[in-house]
Amino acid sequence: MADRRLLPHEADRLFLTDGGIETSLIFDEGYDLPSFAAFYLLRDGSGREALTRYFERYLAIATASSFGFVLESPTWRANPDWADQLGYSKAELAASNSDAIGLMQHLRRRFGGAATPILVSGCVGPRGDGYVVTDVMRPETAEAYHGEQISVMAAAGIDLVTALTMTNVPEAIGVARAAARRGIPCVISFTVETDGRLPSGATLAQAIADVDAAAGTVPAYYMINCAHPSHFMTEIARGENWTRRLAGVRANASCRSHAELNEAAELDRGNAEALAADFVALAGALPHLRVFGGCCGTDHQHVRAIASALGGRAMD
Numbered sequence: 001m002a003d004r005r006l007l008p009h010e011a012d013r014l015f016l017t018d019g020g021i022e023t024s025l026i027f028d029e030g031y032d033l034p035s036f037a038a039f040y041l042l043r044d045g046s047g048r049e050a051l052t053r054y055f056e057r058y059l060a061i062a063t064a065s066s067f068g069f070v071l072e073s074p075t076w077r078a079n080p081d082w083a084d085q086l087g088y089s090k091a092e093l094a095a096s097n098s099d100a101i102g103l104m105q106h107l108r109r110r111f112g113g114a115a116t117p118i119l120v121s122g123c124v125g126p127r128g129d130g131y132v133v134t135d136v137m138r139p140e141t142a143e144a145y146h147g148e149q150i151s152v153m154a155a156a157g158i159d160l161v162t163a164l165t166m167t168n169v170p171e172a173i174g175v176a177r178a179a180a181r182r183g184i185p186c187v188i189s190f191t192v193e194t195d196g197r198l199p200s201g202a203t204l205a206q207a208i209a210d211v212d213a214a215a216g217t218v219p220a221y222y223m224i225n226c227a228h229p230s231h232f233m234t235e236i237a238r239g240e241n242w243t244r245r246l247a248g249v250r251a252n253a254s255c256r257s258h259a260e261l262n263e264a265a266e267l268d269r270g271n272a273e274a275l276a277a278d279f280v281a282l283a284g285a286l287p288h289l290r291v292f293g294g295c296c297g298t299d300h301q302h303v304r305a306i307a308s309a310l311g312g313r314a315m316d
Contacts, residue, residue, distance in 0.1 A: 019294030142174020248291030
């Protein structure tokens with residue numbers, strides 16, 4: 001991989017990524033996403049066009065603001081358990097994962113350039129719920145389970161694997177090992193509750209240390225996603241050594257807990273300008289942060305505000 005692209009933590013620039021793809025498609029575009037599965041839209045032309053339009057908005061912000069961009073494939077739910085609920089065969093699931101990466105490659109060709117380096121990331125989600133820890137796999141089981149999806153995406157041409165909304169350490173270890181076995185750089189993104197701990201109860205510091213110790217090939221870097229900055233700022237503000245392993249944040253604009261978000265009758269979009277101010281504070285506390293984006297309830301307006309606050313030129 002001598003000719004591979006520089007990853008965000010290796011580059012002397014900032015990168016944007018997208019927001020809450022599932023909530024945007026459901027609440028803003030009116031699409032039905034069974035099992036919260038964005039990859040389901042790849043089944044037909046209109047769904048593919050919706051995904052293209054979704055990413056175009058964010059890529060336009062990045063190019064106008066001279067940020068790099070991490071294109072995260074819409075495959076968070078594209079693993080066997082969730083696909084089975086949607087009636088996908090193993091072959092159909094593999095084709096969807098490959099097709100998703102093909103769409104990301106197409107977008108990179110359209111928008112990428114020296115001023116806007118674009119990385120294609122194969123997105124891996126948890127086997128179970130992204131908020132609740134139920135049956136925790138052993139690392140060996142997780143490696144085999146997630147390895148199937150990672151193999152398909154690696155063959156389709158990705159720069160890295162990003163495991164979003166990881167709730168527990170053993171599953172994260174398995175993903176990291178599966179990516180390393182296939183020679184693909186890996187990013188682990190944990191989600192946390194309002195107390196700054198993973199849903200499993202582990203602290204961020206312990207989770208990162210445990211994955212680094214057990215993965216064999218350590219992840220390229222770590223992220224936090226699907227939590228409001230106030231949920232983890234206290235942990236970060238202590239300035240301990242483990243925080244240097246954090247290179248990205250995809251935050252919710254809502255301060256609500258996962259349980260409250262699940263029970264809410266309407267989407268809580270929070271406040272884009274307030275979230276942008278929180279990102280400025282995060283960047284000040286963690287000068288090595290390189291990837292900035294949103295999660296549930298956020299859209300391109302939030303990411304535009306973040307880009308502007310971090311020094312990019314806001315779009316009209």
